[in-house]
Amino acid sequence: MIRELLDFGKPGFEQTYMDLGCPDFLCQKCGSTMWYEERANKPSRPETPEFSICCLQGKVVLDFLKQPPEYLKELLDYRGGMRSIKFRENIRAYNSIFAFTSMGAKIDRAVNFRPGSYVYKISGQNYHRIGGLIPSDGKPPKFAQLYVYDTENEIHNRLSSLKSGDSAKNLDATIVQGIKDMLDVYNRVARVFRMARDRLSAPDNKEVHIKLIGTRSDSSRQYTMPTTSEIAALIVRDFGQSSGRRDIVVEQREMVYKE
Ligand SMILES: [Zn+2]
Incomplete structure (x- = not known):
């Protein structure tokens, strides 16, 4: 990553994108919409991934926002x-x-x-x-x-x-x-x-x-x-x-x- 940042803008530098698809997964613990690549415990590739960046795999529980009228x-x-x-x-x-x-x-x-x-x-x-x-x-x-x-x-x-x-x-x-x-x-x-x-x-x-x-x-x-x-x-x-x-x-x- 640092290498890429140092090279950014230099002649010959080619910017590329990684396609992660759509955020098609739901955290089973908190319901957040997630990308598969955001799963915890990489590099394993389970069918039903767990996620950490939303709720620490269920350790953090926050109330949902109150619905407006x-x-x-x-x-x-x-x-x-x-x-x-x-x-x-x-x-x-x-x-x-x-x-x-x-x-x-x-x-x-x-x-x-x-x-x-x-x-x-x-x-x-x-x-x-x-x-x-x-x-x-x-x-x-x-x-x-x-x-x-x-x-x-x-x-x-x-x-x-x-x-x-x-x-x-x-x-x-x-x-x-x-x-x-x-x-x-x-x-x-x-x-x-x-x-x-x-x-x-x-x-x-x-x-x-x-x-x-x-x-x-x-x-x-x-x-x-x-x-x-x-x-x-x-x-x-x-x-x-x-x-x-x-x-x-x-x-x-x-x-x-x-x-
Ligand atoms: Zn979660």
């Missing part, structure tokens, strides 16, 4: 036709119109003024901003507010929430509708915000706050968001005593961080 699975499927092509081409825009928070970070753009691949560089503390449940007077809803405010026009509001210059015109309203319906079923945080919407539109409408309860210990060095498996609570009016943990509190009209 059926609708998202269809959108991500490269055989899914025009709809999934359109989705994947604009996947970042679809993601951003369903975000609960805006991203607050000091982005260093100077790093991209020189040749090379695009680099996303931030400095200082990275944080996310979340507004009140209801937009300030005259302002259109954004981020989490889109789950709560004026939801009769939600698809239009979400499409309008993209900044000009973004690919709003390329987004498909039926896909936005499909993602919205999926999140309402599968996303616990979305469901909590929907509960807030229902409370706010009730005839005896009271002040509503949402508290996303953090389960991090105080010694945690990361200010991570609660994951969706952690329960988020909706409480009307008064939170009572602080739990002492770092919770995220969304007020009806303004934001409070509890540290």
Whole structure:
């Protein structure tokens, strides 16, 4: 191999390829798709080879990735036709119109003024901003507010929430509708915000706050968001005593961080 590398590019050097065929074998232990030439215990040539480079012949056991909900699975499927092509081409825009928070970070753009691949560089503390449940007077809803405010026009509001210059015109309203319906079923945080919407539109409408309860210990060095498996609570009016943990509190009209 080293000999080949040293000779690479020299006059008379001929580049050759070795055809290994297709990866037609499955690791019997972990199910990975493998080439026969990747088998363990070479040079023996068993009919059913074992493999080491995937799972050390079964010694390493990893859970399979969780399957996404059926609708998202269809959108991500490269055989899914025009709809999934359109989705994947604009996947970042679809993601951003369903975000609960805006991203607050000091982005260093100077790093991209020189040749090379695009680099996303931030400095200082990275944080996310979340507004009140209801937009300030005259302002259109954004981020989490889109789950709560004026939801009769939600698809239009979400499409309008993209900044000009973004690919709003390329987004498909039926896909936005499909993602919205999926999140309402599968996303616990979305469901909590929907509960807030229902409370706010009730005839005896009271002040509503949402508290996303953090389960991090105080010694945690990361200010991570609660994951969706952690329960988020909706409480009307008064939170009572602080739990002492770092919770995220969304007020009806303004934001409070509890540290
Ligand atoms: Zn394996």
